Amino acid sequence: MVKRVFSGVQPSGSLTIGNYLGALRNFTKLQHEAECLFCVVDLHALTVPQDPKELYQRTLDVARIFVACGIDPKLATVFIQSHVPAHAEMSWLLECSSYVGELRRMTQYKEKSSKQEVVTAGLFTYPVLMAADILLYQTDEVPVGEDQKQHLELARDIAIRVNNRFDEEIFKVPEPYIPPKIAGGRIMNLQDPTEKMSKSAENPRGNIAILDPPDAIQQKIRSAVTDSGREIYYDEENKAAISNLMVIYSLCSDQSLEEIQERYAGSGYGQFKKDLAEVVVETLRPIQERFEELSRPGVIEAILAQGRKKAEPLALATLERFQDRLGLLPLLRS
Ligand code: AMP
Ligand code: TRP
Numbered sequence: 068m069v070k071r072v073f074s075g076v077q078p079s080g081s082l083t084i085g086n087y088l089g090a091l092r093n094f095t096k097l098q099h100e101a102e103c104l105f106c107v108v109d110l111h112a113l114t115v116p117q118d119p120k121e122l123y124q125r126t127l128d129v130a131r132i133f134v135a136c137g138i139d140p141k142l143a144t145v146f147i148q149s150h151v152p153a154h155a156e157m158s159w160l161l162e163c164s165s166y167v168g169e170l171r172r173m174t175q176y177k178e179k180s181s182k183q184e185v186v187t188a189g190l191f192t193y194p195v196l197m198a199a200d201i202l203l204y205q206t207d208e209v210p211v212g213e214d215q216k217q218h219l220e221l222a223r224d225i226a227i228r229v230n231n232r233f234d235e236e237i238f239k240v241p242e243p244y245i246p247p248k249i250a251g252g253r254i255m256n257l258q259d260p261t262e263k264m265s266k267s268a269e270n271p272r273g274n275i276a277i278l279d280p281p282d283a284i285q286q287k288i289r290s291a292v293t294d295s296g297r298e299i300y301y302d303e304e305n306k307a308a309i310s311n312l313m314v315i316y317s318l319c320s321d322q323s324l325e326e327i328q329e330r331y332a333g334s335g336y337g338q339f340k341k342d343l344a345e346v347v348v349e350t351l352r353p354i355q356e357r358f359e360e361l362s363r364p365g366v367i368e369a370i371l372a373q374g375r376k377k378a379e380p381l382a383l384a385t386l387e388r389f390q391d392r393l394g395l396l397p398l399l400r401s
Contacts, residue, residue, distance in 0.1 A: 070207035072101040073241075075108035075148065075200055078125035079117070080266030081276040082132050084347065087354075088251035088318045093210055095137035103143035104204055104378060105133055110148050110155065110196060114189040115179070131367050132277055135357035146374030148200065153382035157199035158192070160389060164229055165195050165221075173217060198222035203382040205239040212245065213253060214263070219243040233392050238385070248303070251318050257291035260307035278355060281348045288312075288344040299331040299339055309336075316343045319350040 074094065076086065097103055107129045112122060126147060133145050148154050170176065173194055180186040189196075194217075201209055201222050209219055219241065226238035246252035256262040258273030268274055273291075275284055294306040301310045301324045316339075317324050331339045361367050391397065 070101045071204060071239075072097050072103045072208050072210065073106070073201050073204050073206040074104075074210050075106040075111070075197070076129055076133075077108050077112045078122060078129045079112045079115075080125070080268075081271075081274075081278060082129060083254070083264050083266050084275040084277060084315065084351070085251075085254035085264035086266060087136060087277055087351075088254055088315065089212055089246060090210065091133065091136040091138070092251070092318070093246060094133075094143070095139075097210065098139060098143040101208070103138075104206075104381075105138055105143055105145050106148050106200060106378075107133070107146070108148045108197075108200065111193060114187055114193050115183065127367055128278075130371055131358050131361040132354075134361055134367070134370060135354045136277070140370045140373065144374045144377045145370055146378045147371055150371065150375040151379050151382050153203055153379065153386045154196065154199050157203050157382075157386050157389070158196040160386075160393065161199050161202070161225055161229075162192055162195050164232075165192075165198075165225055169221060169224070170194065173221070175214065175218070194218045194221050195225070198225050201241050202226055202238040203385045204378075205381075205385060206241045207239060208244050209241050210244040210246070212263075216243055216245060229389070235392070237389055237392060249314060249324070251314065254315060255307065255311040257287055257311075260292065260311050275347060277351060278358065279351070281352075284348050284351070285344040288340050288347065291340065293336050297335045299334075299336070300328050312340070312343055316346055319346045 074090065076082070076090065082091075094103065094105055107126055109122065109126045130145060130147065134140060138145060170191055176191060176193070180190060183190070197218050198221060201219075202225070211219060223240050226240045229238060230236050230240070254264045256264045256268065256273035257275070258270070262268075262273070264274050266274070266276075272287060275287055279287070291312060292308050294308050296306075299309055299313065300306065301313050303310050313324055313327055316322070316327055322330075387397070
């Protein structure tokens with residue numbers, strides 16, 4: 068049996084090289100060994116205020132970036148969460164099997180809600196919608212960043228709870244896949260290596276966006292903070308800034324950290340940064356070119372229509388089974 072993989076990315080900002088190295092690049096490898104579904108989770112983005120025009124544009128752009136980064140729509144299913152209404156329906160059903168107490172414990176909720184003027188109920192139930200995304204597809208494995216681990220744990224708890232209640236495997240219990248830091252699992256902000264590089268960061272100076280033009284990339288890398296001393300070696304604790312730049316260099320050039328360290332022994336930060344900028348620009352160039360091609364009218368729309376067609380029957384099979392077990396009357400879908 069081939070395993071099934073599901074992951075989602077929110078259209079809540081400009082995707083960064085952190086998203087690419089920590090997530091999308093791994094997705095392109097997984098699509099050859101597993102049945103993959105990659106979803107632009109637009110409903111999740113609505114949990115905090117969004118400008119409608121921007122959300123619309125970003126949703127299309129995230130889908131384009133998926134494909135531009137190498138996700139092949141013939142191998143993997145690329146679709147928009149709101150195009151498969153079963154996600155919202157399943158979310159409600161699962162909310163009725165989730166506890167306020169466990170949702171209150173979610174650290175991301177605590178963090179995000181403390182920054183909002185008003186806190187929507189959607190922000191609170193957000194992890195249940197995420198559980199619905201995953202459980203609808205009988206997912207085996209979910210590649211996510213470290214910060215999503217707790218949400219995945221909740222999805223597992225809900226699945227186990229429902230399965231136990233009905234004494235039947237209604238939902239496959241999913242496993243997280245979290246890449247190690249050194250493999251891009253946590254690319255840090257160029258201005259503050261204690262913070263994750265995040266697409267929704269207020270100050271874009273510390274982020275390299277996948278669509279940043281070469282001069283912006285060069286500028287951001289030139290002004291990236293460095294640590295004291297001049298030597299280039301990997302030491303996450305004492306040289307967090309340089310270690311982060313080394314990880315980016317290593318992943319973009321396929322050279323090991325040792326090779327990079329040897330290469331720049333005694334040469335200081337200037338040359339290293341100059342070369343790093345070039346390596347990053349060259350990594351993103353083909354992605355940006357494909358993005359342009361995918362921006363022609365109708366191209367991404369056709370891919371998304373095909374994705375929805377593949378995803379929806381899988382989702383409905385799980386939804387209808389759960390509805391039946393709960394005692395809801397069957398709906399005759401024509
Ligand atoms: P987010 O941008 O937080 O919605 O995350 C989308 C996907 O990209 C998730 O799988 C994250 O784990 C991954 N990701 C986001 N930011 C980073 C980062 N700075 N380093 C590595 N992976 C990241
Ligand atoms: N909450 C995830 C994030 O912010 C995005 C997401 C939504 C997701 N549904 C998902 C990730 C299902 C994996 C699987 O990164």
